[in-house]
Amino acid sequence: MARPIVAGTDGSASAIAAVEWAAADARRRKLALRVVHVCEQLLFSMGKTQYCAGALEAAADKARALAPDMEVSTELLSGNVIESLVAEAAAADSIVLGSRGLGGFAGMVLGSVGLGMAGHAAGPVVVVRGPSVVQHGQVVVGYDGSGHSRAAMEYAIEQARAREARLHVVYAWNMPVLTSYTVGYGSLLEETFEQEVRAARERVLSWRDENRDIEITDEQVCEHPVSALAKASASADLLVVGSRGLGGFASAVLGSVSHGVLYHAACPVAVVRPREERPGPADR
Incomplete structure (x- = not known):
């Protein structure tokens, strides 16, 4: 069974760009897309997950709009961001992330998510800075x-x-x-x-x-x-x-x-x- 592409989202602009990139990649390569959000442990334990769930569904809706025939699933996760995404990578074709985030990736700056993931995650980790404007082929x-x-x-x-x-x-x-x-x-x-x-x-x-x-x-x-x-x-x-x-x-x-x-x-x-x-x- 083909592995899905996993896109991590938190509602930030770069995370949305990552979801768009992952949706395009999944469509080209005929793979399923799994969109995940890692909710901060404190918010999750307090049951205050409205923002997390909203960010997750907004990202999934964006992916479905870009590729209506593609299989898109979602998962709201709790725990450490890097550890959670490393676990996701084990069964994924690739992990796609924005270069800088908010919410579930609070405090992360350019390179920190990619650095942590690339050092521990199996397979490709794709870091997307923003939407692609020009295609070079x-x-x-x-x-x-x-x-x-x-x-x-x-x-x-x-x-x-x-x-x-x-x-x-x-x-x-x-x-x-x-x-x-x-x-x-x-x-x-x-x-x-x-x-x-x-x-x-x-x-x-x-x-x-x-x-x-x-x-x-x-x-x-x-x-x-x-x-x-x-x-x-x-x-x-x-x-x-x-x-x-x-x-x-x-x-x-x-x-x-x-x-x-x-x-x-x-x-x-x-x-x-x-x-x-x-x-x-x-x-x-």
């Missing part, structure tokens, strides 16, 4: 061959196929800082980058061969991954990254690259944590 993914970036690539391919969009693969190699002691190693660093570029291009070949119905382009840059991906997001409908990486994203853990793009990307961001660790084509 392109999905961008950061890929370095690691297990987490493989999961990101798989999700990005699925998104590109459903959108009939191009897939642009970005590999960013962050050059070490040169000091008076290392300045003589410039030629060695240049050679190392060229090797990284060749390896990155080869890693993309297997994905291109296995997905000939999708236009897949690739780009290798000598730049910090957050900066490179943020620039690429300006012409993307969705930016996809693994929750942590290796190689081009060396030493990046959740909160650096993933957290960085949550702050700086110009489009919705999907942070993907594998449901189980598996080797990618480059690892086999």
